[in-house]
Amino acid sequence: MSDLVRNFIRLIVFLLVQVFVLNKIPFLHQFVVPYLYYLFILWLPFSLPRPALLIIGFFTGLLLDYFMWQPGLHAAACVLIAYIRPFIIGLLIPKDTNEFNYREPSPRAMGWAPYTVYALVMTLVHHSYLTLLEWLQFGTFLQFLVKVLATTAISMLLVFTAELLFPRKVKYRTNTA
Amino acid sequence: MLNIFAFLRRYFTFIVFVVLQFVSLWMLFSYNRFHRAAFLGVASEVTGRVNTQVDKLDDYFHQGEEARRVHRMNDSLLNLLKSNFEFQDTTQRLVVDTLHFDSTAAIRRYTWRDAKVVYNTINSEQNYLQLNRGSRYGIRDEMAVLNSDGAVVGVVVNVSPNFSQVMSLLHVQSSVSAAHQKSGTLGKVEWDGKDPKYVWLKGVSRSVDVKVGDSVVTSRYSYNFPPNHLIGTVSQINSDPSTGFYLLKVKTAANFSTIQQVFVVENLLREEQLRLSKETDKKMEQQKNKQR
Numbered sequence: 107m108s109d110l111v112r113n114f115i116r117l118i119v120f121l122l123v124q125v126f127v128l129n130k131i132p133f134l135h136q137f138v139v140p141y142l143y144y145l146f147i148l149w150l151p152f153s154l155p156r157p158a159l160l161i162i163g164f165f166t167g168l169l170l171d172y173f174m175w176q177p178g179l180h181a182a183a184c185v186l187i188a189y190i191r192p193f194i195i196g197l198l199i200p201k202d203t204n205e206f207n208y209r210e211p212s213p214r215a216m217g218w219a220p221y222t223v224y225a226l227v228m229t230l231v232h233h234s235y236l237t238l239l240e241w242l243q244f245g246t247f248l249q250f251l252v253k254v255l256a257t258t259a260i261s262m263l264l265v266f267t268a269e270l271l272f273p274r275k276v277k278y279r280t281n282t283a
Numbered sequence: 284m285l286n287i288f289a290f291l292r293r294y295f296t297f298i299v300f301v302v303l304q305f306v307s308l309w310m311l312f313s314y315n316r317f318h319r320a321a322f323l324g325v326a327s328e329v330t331g332r333v334n335t336q337v338d339k340l341d342d343y344f345h346q347g348e349e350a351r352r353v354h355r356m357n358d359s360l361l362n363l364l365k366s367n368f369e370f371q372d373t374t375q376r377l378v379v380d381t382l383h384f385d386s387t388a389a390i391r392r393y394t395w396r397d398a399k400v401v402y403n404t405i406n407s408e409q410n411y412l413q414l415n416r417g418s419r420y421g422i423r424d425e426m427a428v429l430n431s432d433g434a435v436v437g438v439v440v441n442v443s444p445n446f447s448q449v450m451s452l453l454h455v456q457s458s459v460s461a462a463h464q465k466s467g468t469l470g471k472v473e474w475d476g477k478d479p480k481y482v483w484l485k486g487v488s489r490s491v492d493v494k495v496g497d498s499v500v501t502s503r504y505s506y507n508f509p510p511n512h513l514i515g516t517v518s519q520i521n522s523d524p525s526t527g528f529y530l531l532k533v534k535t536a537a538n539f540s541t542i543q544q545v546f547v548v549e550n551l552l553r554e555e556q557l558r559l560s561k562e563t564d565k566k567m568e569q570q571k572n573k574q575r
Contacts, residue, residue, distance in 0.1 A: 178312075
């Protein structure tokens with residue numbers, strides 16, 4: 107399966123799960139909103155050029171927005187995490203590309219600790235920005251903080267569940283392919 | 284010139300980032316103010332198709348409950364049939380009607396249309412429902428949406444040819460003109476974004492006698508909602524010390540998590556009412572100028 111097809115299927119599955127499962131689970135608490143769809147952006151290949159990453163992020167968010175009827179909200183957050191993604195990856199993986207030739211970020215490729223940091227930072231940024239945009243229209247500062255923390259916690263739980271349930275096979279980029 | 288190209292190449296990613304951010308924020312803020320956004324009509328058609336398919340599957344899980352609800356509703360309607368009542372002879376008398384036309388014929392004010400909810404959330408702060416009827420079925424913006432038991436659900440904010448979007452009562456921007464049924468006192472029902480089972484009734488004076496369990500209904504003066512339809516029942520009485528008004532916690536009559544069938548209600552006289560009120564405003568403005 108080529109990268110394009112694989113990621114296209116992934117996008118559809120993530121959106122369907124987000125829209126029809128996670129958004130519909132019975133109400134837990136006003137601060138707990140389970141988000142998982144942005145894991146799609148975390149899983150995009152390393153090789154993507156940065157403008158392409160931004161545009162993919164924008165359309166991922168926009169697709170969810172049209173389902174959720176909040177046009178622009180998730181798109182803005184996705185563009186932001188797509189923008190900071192290369193910086194965080196640059197900090198966390200070895201600079202020497204000869205040694206490092208995995209295709210996409212995963213616990214096996216990066217190691218559990220760096221991957222956790224990567225997922226945590228991206229999650230935190232995504233939720234902070236998302237909640238900030240909502241908070242501009244509504245709510246108090248304490249609500250904002252608690253919501254960011256609670257939503258990040260539940261999202262991290264979902265991310266790890268997804269990683270453990272669907273361990274992606276580590277494939278090496280080779281010259282033969 | 285060369286410098287500009289060099290600059291563009293150097294900061295291309297950042298420029299793309301800023302442009303995309305700007306586009307999304309512009310969409311977000313314009314939508315929050317006017318409930319309009321680019322491609323929303325097309326998007327609504329696409330999401331509607333997908334939602335309809337998923338909803339078809341979802342329906343199988345609610346069929347028993349739905350059948351019981353319809354049966355209950357039928358029961359309440361059958362009880363209203365004329366044949367259930369006896370008229371005592373003493374109340375009947377012969378009257379010669381001299382009018383040429385039937386003066387008792389009423390003007391229809393509200394039309395009800397059926398619709399099915401295809402998508403619905405309750406755990407956001409801005410909840411919307413999507414219905415499987417759109418402008419082709421005669422649905423327009425600002426029409427009222429009631430659930431199949433006649434309890435308030437929300438207001439239509441957007442329509443596409445085959446689907447329409449409803450701002451739920453559970454939306455922090457929603458504000459429905461309501462009344463405390465027993466006293467007729469008017470107020471406003473709003474949601475604080477916390478618990479989807481409860482909304483707040485504001486603006487009822489503390490001089491009114493309110494008890495837990497009292498009904499809160501739609502007001503007689505609303506342009507969208509037909510009067511006297513249940514919004515909920517008072518579950519907790521708080522008073523706002525700063526204003527002298529009650530802050531009443533109202534348990535919603537509609538169960539938003541299991542909402543399936545709804546009615547979209549059109550106020551046929553709405554245009555006329557709005558025009559009248561606008562003309563009144565204009566006239567009062569002219570009066571003000573005359574006095575000066």
